[in-house]
Amino acid sequence: TIGRLHRVSCSHCHGRDTICVTRESDIIDRQDFVLQSKKAVKQFPLHLSWAMTIHKAQGITVDQVVISTKDLFGSGMGYTALSRVRTLEGLFIIDLYFEKFYCNENVDRVLSQMKEMKRKPSIFQESSNFLNIFFHNIEGLKCNFHAFRQHHLIRKADVICLAETWLKNNNEIDKLELDGYKLLHKTRLSSFESNHPLHSQKGGGVAIYFRKEISIKKIDSCKHLNLEYITFEVEKNSTTIIICYRSPQQSKNEFLINLTEHLEQISIQKHILLIGDLNEDTLSNKSKPIEIKLQSLGFTNIFKRLPTTNSLSSIDCIYSNFISNKDQYYDVAGTYYSFHDALILSVNIENGKSKPNIENELINEITMETNNSFQTSSEVVKISKQINKRKEISRKRTNNQPLKRTKITTNDISTNSGLKEKQLLFLRNVDKTMDINSLEYLSNTLSLIDQLATIGLKKINILGDGNCFFRAISHQLYRHENDHLNIRSETISYLISNKKDFEPFIDETDSTIENYIE
Numbered sequence: 001t002i003g004r005l006h007r008v009s010c011s012h013c014h015g016r017d018t019i020c021v022t023r024e025s026d027i028i029d030r031q032d033f034v035l036q037s038k039k040a041v042k043q044f045p046l047h048l049s050w051a052m053t054i055h056k057a058q059g060i061t062v063d064q065v066v067i068s069t070k071d072l073f074g075s076g077m078g079y080t081a082l083s084r085v086r087t088l089e090g091l092f093i094i095d096l097y098f099e100k101f102y103c104n105e106n107v108d109r110v111l112s113q114m115k116e117m118k119r120k121p122s123i124f125q126e127s128s129n130f131l132n133i134f135f136h137n138i139e140g141l142k143c144n145f146h147a148f149r150q151h152h153l154i155r156k157a158d159v160i161c162l163a164e165t166w167l168k169n170n171n172e173i174d175k176l177e178l179d180g181y182k183l184l185h186k187t188r189l190s191s192f193e194s195n196h197p198l199h200s201q202k203g204g205g206v207a208i209y210f211r212k213e214i215s216i217k218k219i220d221s222c223k224h225l226n227l228e229y230i231t232f233e234v235e236k237n238s239t240t241i242i243i244c245y246r247s248p249q250q251s252k253n254e255f256l257i258n259l260t261e262h263l264e265q266i267s268i269q270k271h272i273l274l275i276g277d278l279n280e281d282t283l284s285n286k287s288k289p290i291e292i293k294l295q296s297l298g299f300t301n302i303f304k305r306l307p308t309t310n311s312l313s314s315i316d317c318i319y320s321n322f323i324s325n326k327d328q329y330y331d332v333a334g335t336y337y338s339f340h341d342a343l344i345l346s347v348n349i350e351n352g353k354s355k356p357n358i359e360n361e362l363i364n365e366i367t368m369e370t371n372n373s374f375q376t377s378s379e380v381v382k383i384s385k386q387i388n389k390r391k392e393i394s395r396k397r398t399n400n401q402p403l404k405r406t407k408i409t410t411n412d413i414s415t416n417s418g419l420k421e422k423q424l425l426f427l428r429n430v431d432k433t434m435d436i437n438s439l440e441y442l443s444n445t446l447s448l449i450d451q452l453a454t455i456g457l458k459k460i461n462i463l464g465d466g467n468c469f470f471r472a473i474s475h476q477l478y479r480h481e482n483d484h485l486n487i488r489s490e491t492i493s494y495l496i497s498n499k500k501d502f503e504p505f506i507d508e509t510d511s512t513i514e515n516y517i518e
Contacts (some may be wrong), residue, residue: 002064002092004137008088021046054081064090064364072100075107104135108271123329129350130174131234132158137277137340138315141165141207145176145335148432153344154178158211163277181209184218184230198226198247206243206276210430219266226250229276231266239348242275252280252289258499268297271349272318277340281313294319295479301420304482306332308341316343325345441476492517 007013010020027044054077070472072078078101085091124132136155138144141162154160160178165185167173173185188204198204206228218238219231242262246255246317255278263272280290282304291301308316317491327348332341390457413487462468462474470484470491477483495502499513510516 002066013371015421032465049489056086057081061086062090063087066092066094066113069093069097069100070095072097075102075104078102114200122156122330123344123346124153125329125346128470130346130347131239131274131349132156133161133241133273133318133396134159135161135163135275135318135345135346135349136335136342137163137245137338139166139338139340141167141171141176141205144337147335149178151333151335151342153333153342155180157209157344158214159241160209161241161243161275162207162209163205163228163243164203166203167205167207178209180212182206182212184210185234186228188228188232192226193224196226196248201247201249204228204245204247206245208232208241217509221265225258225262225425226254227262229259229262234349238271240270241271241347242272242274242276244278246273246280246290248279255294256290258293260297268321271322272320273347274299275317275343276302277316279315280317282317282375283307283314297321300480301341302328302345306354308332308343316340318345320345320347326388348405416432439452443477 003019007016012018012020015509023042024041032222054072058080062084063086067081068317069078069081072081082091124130133152136148141148143166148154160181165187167187168186169187170185173183177183185207186205187197190200191204192199193234207229210232215235216232217235219233221231227244228245228246229242231240231242233240244259246252266272276295279292281290282291282301291304293300300321300323301319302323303314303316304321307312308314320328320492329346331344332343333344405412460472461470461476465471465479467484467488470488471481474481474484477487495517497515503513506513506516
């Protein structure tokens with residue numbers, strides 16, 4: 001007890017059942033009266049001690065507590081008593097009986113039946129082959145710095161990219177440093193020319209934090225672009241990262257002109273990550289000129305289908321021209337201090353097999369067209385064609401497949417209505433398609449790529465996950481594979497609604513159109 005501890009150290013109370021209390025004096029100046037006087041108060045500063053049952057003590061927290069376990073009689077009483085005190089130093093136990101501490105068997109049984117909570121696997125990879133990137137529209141680095149640096153993912157990131165820092169100049173960045181990281185910052189004022197409308201507006205600004213052990217090279221444009229961006233290259237693997245912000249007040253056309261010019265300057269052939277808040281909602285049904293243009297340049301938005309804000313819009317993005325699905329891990333991380341969520345990405349930058357998604361001779365084209373007929377003096381060899389019916393039956397066709405030539409555009413139209421229109425157009429033109437002359441088979445040997453190039457086509461790599469056919473159609477229509485699930489769904493819906501038309505094509509493998517669809 002407190003008294004026992006006092007008697008050990010006090011020479012006056014040692015060996016006695018007493019405790020020393022020093023009398024204190026306090027002089028009160030009474031100035032409220034006409035006759036000024038002073039009154040002295042002398043007293044022993046004793047603190048009231050009180051006791052209560054453990055049942056009544058539930059919910060309170062104290063600095064010191066003395067607990068007697070002699071009369072504990074129920075499960076959980078010991079835990080309730082011990083958890084009332086703030087610190088271990090403030091806990092004093094008398095009459096300790098260990099058998100009084102036990103758990104309710106029913107509670108123990110229910111807990112043993114509960115499923116084990118599985119932790120979500122970490123997005124950030126610990127391998128040195130991966131680059132861990134954290135992006136956030138912070139909406140004010142200075143005002144949110146304390147909350148930002150306490151985020152549990154910050155210290156796991158190799159590169160931290162920020163938009164809308166709202167810093168007026170770089171004189172303030174000394175107070176915004178993170179241990180183990182270097183900071184690069186660019187204000188809105190320095191991003192725009194003095195005659196640009198955004199030059200004098202508040203807000204904006206971009207920044208990057210990168211680990212001190214990572215060697216980077218900052219890349220500046222040879223001319224002043226009206227663009228809020230920082231570009232740098234990770235020298236170890238020559239990966240170029242652009243952190244960018246487009247204000248809603250800046251036209252998309254001006255932004256695209258300046259961004260495209262910058263991409264041409266640094267070479268589109270490089271491995272590039274374009275990171276930022278471009279204020280174009282990829283989840284909306286409105287036109288998306290930024291997305292269309294970047295797709296035509298070989299870029300894919302990794303976060304296209306993920307909401308990134310409190311309003312469930314997707315305006316924050318990471319575009320890449322070289323990452324494959326097996327080389328990346330990504331997710332959205334919540335924050336409480338900004339309207340925007342954080343984007344986290346771990347990318348394998350040591351995979352030497354990855355190549356930029358450059359469309360040869362089509363890099364700046366939005367549409368691709370093939371003629372209704374073609375003439376060529378080039379010699380084309382006969383290719384044996386194999387059709388795999390659900391990987392069960394292979395059949396050789398002796399007749400050459402007729403070619404359907406059509407104009408393909410990447411205009412932003414509704415996928416569902418577009419698919420139906422193209423399907424109906426194909427059915428209407430079946431007779432016309434059959435009239436197209438077949439290719440002449442000659443003996444000269446050309447590679448498959450040479451033959452495709454002769455008729456204006458090229459070979460591309462499609463992920464073989466069971467949906468490769470629909471991925472190929474998606475790539476042909478939109479220059480990317482992201483809509484393969486929509487195309488598959490539309491195909492199934494079309495088969496269901498036109499069962500009678502397709503029943504003659506069903507063979508013994510499936511016996512019925514229903515089995516084929518399943």
